[in-house]
């Protein structure tokens with residue numbers, strides 16, 4: 001097959017199986033209110049901006065001040081000349097916030113995961129991952145060259161069985177702390193106990209937990225009262241509840257020094273703009289105010305109780321977090337429902353394989369502290385209507 005044939009074959013196949021993906025162009029954005037390319041106004045239930053910080057004026061002001069101070073770009077990688085006092089301050093503040101000795105910034109969460117896992121394990125080692133882990137973690141495990149095994153979702157017995165095989169090398173257990181397409185929380189205490197029993201390390205990706213769970217939004221580890229001793233490698237992203245962009249890994253000083261030497265996506269990428277680090281410092285302060293989290297949690301409870309009353313049972317997945325998926329099953333039906341909702345003025349993404357397992361296509365509804373009750377009511381009205389017309 002030539003490249004041209006291969007490309008055409010792939011595109012046709014995806015169209016036919018309702019797996020074709022396309023970005024939507026947003027023309028204007030004001031909190032959860034989006035204006036689309038054609039001028040239509042819709043309410044977004046699709047972003048990961050859980051606290052509504054992405055549009056916060058204080059963060060925008062810090063960003064602008066940062067540009068006045070530092071310019072628009074950092075100019076080089078951290079180990080060359082790109083590491084500013086703003087990056088350094090943000091790393092220290094993140095470490096302090098999370099109760100870890102150090103934190104290390106990466107330009108994206110994908111790169112943080114790739115860099116960290118591939119630096120920690122290689123040939124002769126083992127990586128165990130929850131079957132539903134984020135793609136960046138799974139890719140990292142494969143790239144590392146370690147023996148890569150996926151255990152059944154949230155099944156610590158399956159993990160324990162796999163761990164009991166003897167090994168020469170080191171063992172890393174990796175999990176999403178909050179599963180990005182399901183919204184459920186990993187049993188970190190059980191995973192940490194398994195890790196301890198087998199002299200393994202546990203790494204948690206808390207992209208959807210930091211800012212959402214735990215006192216002051218300190219995340220899933222704080223939610224369970226777990227420290228660095230239980231979860232030595234803690235990864236978080238800045239593009240979700242923080243409302244900016246980038247990511248970090250937090251851990252003890254030796255781990256961070258090791259990553260600085262060995263994590264290739266840290267070493268060989270331009271540092272994020274210093275202005276972005278300044279913006280994120282302001283975001284970190286705002287994120288600790290529990291008032292926004294309180295509203296988010298009220299919205300989650302309100303949405304769940306309304307769904308329980310108005311939607312078919314079994315459709316609402318069991319999630320205590322801001323990610324509230326509705327299980328649809330069929331790809332084409334999920335797409336049709338999403339299109340119907342868009343027509344009614346709501347942006348809700350249809351998530352299909354390969355992002356989720358075959359036969360579990362879903363509408364991934366995400367809630368934010370900036371959603372109003374009336375908007376949630378109207379979404380559920382529209383959902384009930386869409387389900388009637390797409391049986």
Ligand SMILES: *Cc1c(COP(=O)(O)O)cnc(C)c1O
Pocket residue numbers: 107108109110111113134136176180205207208237238239246247
């Ligand atoms: C979003 C996400 C990432 C990737 O983070 P980016 O900064 O967007 O690259 C990694 N892990 C999980 C669980 C995520 O949800």
